[in-house]
Amino acid sequence: MSTMNAPVIIAVDGPAASGKGTLARKLAAHLDYAYLDTGSLYRAVGLQVFRAGGDPENEQDALKAAEKLPDIDLSDPELKSESTGGLASKVAAIPSVRACLLDFQRNFARNPPGAKAGAILDGRDIGTVVCPDATLKLFIIADVETRAKRRVLEQYGTGASDLEFQAILDDLIQRDSRDTNRASSPLKAAKNAHLLDTTNSDIEAVFEQALALFSNRMAKA
Ligand code: CDP
Secondary structure (H helix, E strand, O other), X not given: OOOXXXXXXXXXXXXXXXXXXXXXXXXXXXXXXXXXXXXXXXXXXXXXXXXXXXXXXXXXXXXXXXXXXXXXXXXOHHHHOHHHHHHHHHHOOOHHHHHHHHHHHHHHHHOOHHHOOEEEEEEOOHHHHHOOOOOEEEEEEOOHHHHHHHHHHHHHHHHOOHHHHHHHHHHHHHHHHHHHHOOOOOOOOOOOOEEEEOOOOOHHHHHHHHHHHHHHHHHHO
């Protein structure tokens, strides 16, 4: 149970390109809460290992990059590419890398920057491991073809070829499987998470649903 002055924490988890980042950012702007895209931390570590010529599945290489996290530029556009997503999911399977990033994430949630009244974190294990006491937990899903279409649109605009679509779809399937089947903090809905399926809903509808769940939860707090 949170104390009266503890910040409100909203955990938004789900598979790749499910729409969790868009939802989390929209909620944070609406509620004036701090927002952390935890995937960007794993992406930064993966990209750093790659650029240093290391192996993202090698613990020493990955841990060295994770320990340097404060030096990594989180606004590098290459962070968003699907190939960086693949590197991220490799370093993310290494328990010592996850442990290294845990304090940063928990500290963000407990002391939201800008002295905001709440924090919203999106990722894979926020509701299960990073913030198991979160005020509200959302688990965002969508079928994989829909998710691939969204990612293709994000990365290529409307002019993508079938081959480009297929490559993104294959990458998402591989990444989901790696994230779901790893031993350390796998992608999994917390028992008390609310499942939101965005396959046939636009962002506005999902946002309204999430906001209603939030208001309901706060009314009971
Ligand atoms: O944006 P997208 O959903 O494609 O991915 P992301 O949230 O940026 O996460 C990239 C990768 O980082 C994921 O595939 C996971 O392997 C890893 N990750 C994780 O293990 N735990 C988190 N809390 C967030 C991301």
